[in-house]
Amino acid sequence: MYASIEELVSDATIKNLPISELxxxxxxxxxxxxxxxxxxxxxxxxxxMRLAVSRGAHGIGVHSKTGLTGGDAVKIKDYRxxxxxxxxxxxxxxVQSAIATNEVNAAMGVICATPxxxxxxxxxxxxxxxxxxxxxxxxxxxxxxxxxxxxxxxxANNACIAGATGGCQAEVGSASGMGAAAxxxxxxxxxxxxxxxxxxxxxxxxxxxxDPIAGLVEVPCINRNAIGSxxxxxxxDMALAGCESMIPADEVISAMDKVGKNMxxxxxxxxxxxxxxxxxxxxxxxxxxxxxx
Amino acid sequence: xxxLYRSVFDIIGPIMIGPSSSHTAGAVAIxxxxxDLFGGIPERVIVHYYGSFAKTHRGHxxxxxxxxxxxxxxxxxxxxxxxxxxxxxxxxxxxxxxxSGESPIHHxxxxxxxxxxxxxxxxxxGCSIGGGTIEIRNIxxxxxxxxxxxPLSIILYVTTNTERDNGISLIExxxxxxxxxxxxxxKNNEYTxxxxxxxxxxxxxxxxFFVNKYENIICL
Numbered sequence: 001m002y003a004s005i006e007e008l009v010s011d012a013t014i015k016n017l018p019i020s021e022l023x024x025x026x027x028x029x030x031x032x033x034x035x036x037x038x039x040x041x042x043x044x045x046x047x048x049m050r051l052a053v054s055r056g057a058h059g060i061g062v063h064s065k066t067g068l069t070g071g072d073a074v075k076i077k078d079y080r081x082x083x084x085x086x087x088x089x090x091x092x093x094x095v096q097s098a099i100a101t102n103e104v105n106a107a108m109g110v111i112c113a114t115p116x117x118x119x120x121x122x123x124x125x126x127x128x129x130x131x132x133x134x135x136x137x138x139x140x141x142x143x144x145x146x147x148x149x150x151x152x153x154x155x156a157n158n159a160c161i162a163g164a165t166g167g168c169q170a171e172v173g174s175a176s177g178m179g180a181a182a183x184x185x186x187x188x189x190x191x192x193x194x195x196x197x198x199x200x201x202x203x204x205x206x207x208x209x210x211d212p213i214a215g216l217v218e219v220p221c222i223n224r225n226a227i228g229s230x231x232x233x234x235x236x237d238m239a240l241a242g243c244e245s246m247i248p249a250d251e252v253i254s255a256m257d258k259v260g261k262n263m264x265x266x267x268x269x270x271x272x273x274x275x276x277x278x279x280x281x282x283x284x285x286x287x288x289x290x291x292x293x
Numbered sequence: 294x295x296x297l298y299r300s301v302f303d304i305i306g307p308i309m310i311g312p313s314s315s316h317t318a319g320a321v322a323i324x325x326x327x328x329d330l331f332g333g334i335p336e337r338v339i340v341h342y343y344g345s346f347a348k349t350h351r352g353h354x355x356x357x358x359x360x361x362x363x364x365x366x367x368x369x370x371x372x373x374x375x376x377x378x379x380x381x382x383x384x385x386x387x388x389x390x391x392x393s394g395e396s397p398i399h400h401x402x403x404x405x406x407x408x409x410x411x412x413x414x415x416x417x418x419g420c421s422i423g424g425g426t427i428e429i430r431n432i433x434x435x436x437x438x439x440x441x442x443x444p445l446s447i448i449l450y451v452t453t454n455t456e457r458d459n460g461i462s463l464i465e466x467x468x469x470x471x472x473x474x475x476x477x478x479x480k481n482n483e484y485t486x487x488x489x490x491x492x493x494x495x496x497x498x499x500x501x502f503f504v505n506k507y508e509n510i511i512c513l
Contacts, residue, residue: 116314164423217312
């Protein structure tokens with residue numbers, strides 16, 4: 001297990017190994033399990049993600065029990081076919097996969113939490129877009145997940161990944177940082193560039209609050225994953241272009257931790273402040289649960 | 294730095310039924326720990342919610358998640374969202390209480406479960422720290438309060454004071470197969486409970502070994 005991003009990057013540089021490889025080796029050693037076992041488990045996670053992405057954008061899409069959300073991934077799929085998108089097809093493909101996954105999650109379908117269920121669309125948005133864009137094979141896709149997970153472990157152990165403790169920055173922000181770092185590796189970038197991509201991505205979402213309407217993982221959670229994926233791709237591109245984060249990755253993580261600790265409770269997954277606290281947010285809560293706060 | 298997240302699969306995973314890893318998958322895990330601690334399905338369960346759990350449990354499906362765990366289901370089990378009905382059909386009384394005070398274990402995602410069956414009564418206090426990972430911070434068993442530190446896995450070994458079992462054989466097996474960071478020995482007039490915080494998550498095969506060999510062992 002790695003204590004810091006600096007340690008992870010310097011170990012990868014010294015050993016001349018990709019971060020995904022270090023993460024696989026650490027998992028085998030720390031958990032005392034075979035490489036085969038570890039690989040199979042991650043492959044199963046990848047398959048689960050693929051199913052959710054395709055289920056959410058299939059037919060009329062999926063809809064949550066509350067009726068608040070659903071069907072947007074299908075709208076985006078159709079729009080991509082019939083229009084010249086403003087932000088480009090690659091970004092909109094990431095948006096589609098991210099939203100499809102979180103719509104499945106909101107409809108109580110099966111997803112893989114990455115790192116959480118509320119932020120489960122961000123990584124698939126990045127990964128399945130890069131699959132087509134870079135022609136990734138299965139091995140590269142599984143490695144993408146190990147790299148993302150390795151960065152995520154450092155974030156989780158030095159800050160947090162729960163909206164109730166750190167706000168949405170800890171969920172979608174962390175997922176976006178993980179996705180950016182892993183995108184750099186599959187695109188052939190260096191471990192240092194991965195760290196820069198993670199730092200840029202988290203910095204861009206620093207301070208994001210967790211304000212789910214009626215306490216449901218629907219609004220604004222689903223759309224925020226679209227931003228998480230797009231932000232990851234942009235941050236990865238910037239790092240690959242040679243742009244650097246002024247603040248080192250580990251300090252960005254620690255800043256996120258402090259911002260989360262200073263966030264009022266009403267903005268940490270209580271369904272009280274932010275969008276949840278607006279007249280419309282409160283009215284929706286009343287309609288669904290018949291209870292005012 | 295904490296080392297609460299020890300495996301890459303704590304971050305990429307679990308595979309689960311939505312909508313929330315902390316409020317649904319984590320809640321299933323707390324319910325599962327309660328089931329393991331009780332040694333099966335109790336007749337009556339009172340669930341006390343604190344903090345974010347108290348405010349958003351209905352929106353997140355936390356109630357059916359806890360019920361699913363108490364019934365022994367996994368987070369990815371398709372029966373998770375029907376678990377309250379399944380519990381009712383089996384005659385299990387599960388009640389949920391939104392507590393307004395501070396969490397007794399100091400975390401915004403806290404559930405304290407009282408499990409009752411016959412004259413057996415146990416209490417477990419868990420918190421869901423994100424991504425489906427949980428911590429059990431207090432256990433009340435045979436009237437003894439136990440405060441484990443760190444995430445699962447936790448091993449409890451319950452002996453009556455008349456048995457004069459000093460746990461040596463178990464400790465030797467643990468050192469060999471499942472090393473621990475910390476050991477606590479807690480006593481009252483009737484019972485002595487040994488508590489071990491393991492360094493790694495207990496693998497299924499090794500768990501089976503301990504459960505088969507030691508009658509009064511609880512693996513969380």
